[in-house]
Amino acid sequence: MNRVRMTRGAAAGAVAAAVWALQQPADQRVFGVPYDDTELLGKFVTRGPAWRPAGWAIHLANGAAFGAAYAHLAPRMPGPAWARGPLAAMVENVVSWPGVALSERLHPAREELPALWRVPGAFAQATWRHLLFGAVLGELERRLND
Numbered sequence: 001m002n003r004v005r006m007t008r009g010a011a012a013g014a015v016a017a018a019v020w021a022l023q024q025p026a027d028q029r030v031f032g033v034p035y036d037d038t039e040l041l042g043k044f045v046t047r048g049p050a051w052r053p054a055g056w057a058i059h060l061a062n063g064a065a066f067g068a069a070y071a072h073l074a075p076r077m078p079g080p081a082w083a084r085g086p087l088a089a090m091v092e093n094v095v096s097w098p099g100v101a102l103s104e105r106l107h108p109a110r111e112e113l114p115a116l117w118r119v120p121g122a123f124a125q126a127t128w129r130h131l132l133f134g135a136v137l138g139e140l141e142r143r144l145n146d
Contacts, residue, residue, distance in 0.1 A: 001072060002072070005071050005072065005145050006068040006069075006071050006072055007068070008071060008141065008144040008145050009067040009068045009069075009070055009071020009072070009074075009137075009141050009144075009145065010064040010065070010067045010068040010071070011064070011067070011140075011144065012067045012070075012071070012136075012137050012140035012141040012144055013063040013064045013065070013066050013067015013068065013070065013137055013141075014060045014061075014063050014064040014067065015063075015136065015140055016063055016067065016132075016133045016134075016136035016137040016140065017059050017060050017062065017063025017064070017133065018060060018063070019132065019133070019136050020037070020059075020063070020129050020132060020133045020136075021037065021038050021056065021059055023132065024036055024037070024038075024129075027125055027128055027129065028125075031121040031122075031124060031125040031128070032121055033114065033116070033119060033121050033122050033125045034114050035113075035114050035116055035122060035125060035126075036055075037055075037059055037129070038052065038055030038056050038058075038059050039051065039052075039055055039113065040055070040103070040107070040113060041054070041055040041058040041059055041062075042054040042055025042056070042058065043055070043107075043108070043109035043112060043113065044058075044107060044108060044109070045058070047109065063133070063137075066088075066092070066137070067137055067141065070084075070085065070088050070137060070138075070141060071141050071145060073088070074088075074138075074141060074142075081138070081142050082138065082139070082142075083138075084138050085134040085135055085136070085137045085138015085139065085141065085142075086131055086134035086135050086138060087134070088134055088137075088138075089130040089131060089133050089134025089137065090127070090130060090131065090134065092130065093126055093127055093130035097123060097126065100116050100117050100122075100126075101117045104116065104117055
């Protein structure tokens, strides 16, 4: 494992996660779904106003972890370099989406969060977010590790 490569990938992943979180208000209007990933994550660990910084921290850490793993695997992935980040993020989106149904039953703040599993547009919104994340991650990681 190349630690420098993975560290740069982690930085790219954190930036991509920040882009995802910052654009959420816009995609909420476009898709008509009031879902906020930082809220889901933050309210999993705390309530009150502390959920926002906690959610951001967890979201950025998740992006960094994904970015580090991506940087390690990207050179072995098939296809053109520009498509690898979006492909990795789309795979994660499809694999993790069923967890939404589980979250709606088990999340400690489920009563405060919007339902998503059977909501038209929610999967499209998640797909958009993952596609954006993957595109930003892939391009930043490629430039940092070129």
